[in-house]
Amino acid sequence: MSCSGRGGAPTGRRSWEDLDRERWQQRLIEHAYRQCVAPRLLRQRAALDPAAKEVCLFWEAVQNLCIWSVDSLWERYRARGRVPEAGLFNKIGLAKDLELHEPGWTDAVRITDIREALWLTPGAESYCAIELCLNTDGEGIEQACLYRLLTHASYPAPRARKGMLRLISFSPARQETAIDIARLDMLQRHVKHLIGRAAGVLPAGLPVSVDPASAAHNYVNLGKMLVEILRNYGIEASVAGMPAIEQGKVQFLIELPPGIRVTQPEALADDIKQRLRLKTPPLIEHVAGHLFVSLEVRARPIFFFWPTGWTSSAK
Numbered sequence: 001m002s003c004s005g006r007g008g009a010p011t012g013r014r015s016w017e018d019l020d021r022e023r024w025q026q027r028l029i030e031h032a033y034r035q036c037v038a039p040r041l042l043r044q045r046a047a048l049d050p051a052a053k054e055v056c057l058f059w060e061a062v063q064n065l066c067i068w069s070v071d072s073l074w075e076r077y078r079a080r081g082r083v084p085e086a087g088l089f090n091k092i093g094l095a096k097d098l099e100l101h102e103p104g105w106t107d108a109v110r111i112t113d114i115r116e117a118l119w120l121t122p123g124a125e126s127y128c129a130i131e132l133c134l135n136t137d138g139e140g141i142e143q144a145c146l147y148r149l150l151t152h153a154s155y156p157a158p159r160a161r162k163g164m165l166r167l168i169s170f171s172p173a174r175q176e177t178a179i180d181i182a183r184l185d186m187l188q189r190h191v192k193h194l195i196g197r198a199a200g201v202l203p204a205g206l207p208v209s210v211d212p213a214s215a216a217h218n219y220v221n222l223g224k225m226l227v228e229i230l231r232n233y234g235i236e237a238s239v240a241g242m243p244a245i246e247q248g249k250v251q252f253l254i255e256l257p258p259g260i261r262v263t264q265p266e267a268l269a270d271d272i273k274q275r276l277r278l279k280t281p282p283l284i285e286h287v288a289g290h291l292f293v294s295l296e297v298r299a300r301p302i303f304f305f306w307p308t309g310w311t312s313s314a315k
Helices: 021-043 045-080 141-154 181-199 217-232 265-276
Strands: 002-004 010-014 090-093 098-100 109-111 117-120 128-132 164-170 174-180 244-246 249-255 283-287 290-296
Touching: 021 045, 045 128, 045 164, 045 174, 098 141, 098 181, 109 181, 128 141, 141 164, 141 174, 141 181, 141 283, 164 181, 174 181, 181 244, 181 249, 181 283, 181 290, 217 249, 217 265, 217 290, 265 283, 265 290
Parallel strands: 128 164
Antiparallel strands: 002 010, 090 117, 098 109, 117 128, 164 174, 244 249, 249 290, 283 290
């Protein structure tokens, strides 16, 4: 991109005709298509023939990713007054494979061919995950949990800035979510439980990676109460395993019927707070067809009595 002076010798400066946002965007889109997208579409054209709509959405998402990348570099250029240097997007490679083994599992689970990475974008104060995702359900908490799990496996001290993970999804429009690392760490135990069950190494009825002796019987009844509250919302749910008790919280993993989601988690949290007379609303997250509910526990245990006449399908 160097230009020549009057005598034809390079001046060492960038060509001003290249300092144009739209030109950068178009060049990056062309490069992405020629080098990355087109070769893969050609190799998979037979399998992708019935999915023309999804392919068009995917290509639109790729273009939006290119435009966003250029916009990030352009803002950097405008702020500093010089062309961005190479390698401005810092990449953090994650583990290529991951082996999980929890107490009570019949075997280890090995996940291979992992191609994920985290990035630090210009001017950002937290690492982010960038993905092309045509599934727009939820806020991406499942994907963020997996990125956090991979980070734990890749580095002894997981990298995070200001306790946030940014998840940037193109589906095909850009959607950006900042998720508190503390929320993701709370879900790791349950994410492993779901992976173990999907891999078939989790015996039926095994508690959710927690010593059964640490889960008091009154908290089991508390799980039944949560199921009854959901039943009042028209949701026939059940508790998956025993509750996990750690760091001053009781955590439940509740299995939902296929295709069912809680559309107003804030209202449900307020309802649970009032009915169970809690001081703070519980944390509620959707995770892979389950509902994760975390209740704060005080220093002295609260004993919950099962109301007469209530029934439950909780296991």
